[in-house]
Amino acid sequence: MIASVRGTVLHVGLDHVVVETGGVGLLVHTTPATASEWRTGSEARLHTTLVVREESLTLYGFTHADAKALFEQVQTVSGVGPRLALAMLSVHSPDAVRQAVSSGDVVALTKVPGIGRKGAERIVLELRDKVLVGGAEPQAPAPPGTMGDAVADQVEEALVGLGWSAKQAADAVRTVGTSQDPPTEVAAVLRAALRELGR
Known part of the structure; x- marks a missing residue:
């Protein structure tokens, strides 16, 4: 492998x-x-x-292990192969896929080319109790005063979604993480990174 x-x-x-x-x-x-x-x-x-x-x-x-874990997980559903799993992650973010599965949002899943209503219902039925919204696995808490990898990844994804490049996002998050008394919550890190990018 x-x-x-x-x-x-x-x-x-x-x-x-x-x-x-x-x-x-x-x-x-x-x-x-x-x-x-x-x-x-x-x-x-x-x-x-x-x-x-x-x-x-x-x-x-x-880019993120989180997306890879979900890619592998959705393929455990009968009828879902790697191409369809990749299509799901092309249309929706990993968290959006998990949210759709856990809430039974069949409409969101049928927006993926190749997934019909029956296929979406099967995905929900087989994965609903297996997916964790917000991450592939429970994250160990970061030590006090440090930013966890999960938080950094979420903020970087949000910044890329807002139009910055992956490098700009990673640099801004790194700068925030190495500052004196860095924030550790997603919202606070995002605000600080936006301030950094606005300079």
Whole structure:
């Protein structure tokens, strides 16, 4: 299993990137939003899942482990393969997918190409008791006065959603996290990061 890939981005497509690792260019399928975070020549690190089929080995990659965990989880539903799982994460954020499943929002799930009403109902039925809204796994609390990885990831995603690049978002969150007496709540970190980006 190839659990992660790190290296230089050789090519960026609409729904994939090619990352050079150890002299080998690996084609990694991803969501359009994730692909747009990278530029040719930049350094990328992706959490990956290798899907093995009789005729192919296909890598799927995500910026955050949270998205990778959900990608793998939705494939436990009968009739949901990697392409459909990726389509779900292309249309909705991981938290939006979890929210739709836990609240039984069939309409939101049918917005994904390839998922009809019956398929959406099956996803809700099979996953409702398994998904945790807000994260793939319960997070251990961060030590007092430090920002947890989950908080940093959430704030970075929010900033990218507001129009900043992944690098700008990561830099702003890092600056906030290394300041004297940094905030630890998502809302407070987001406000501080926005102030940092507004300078």
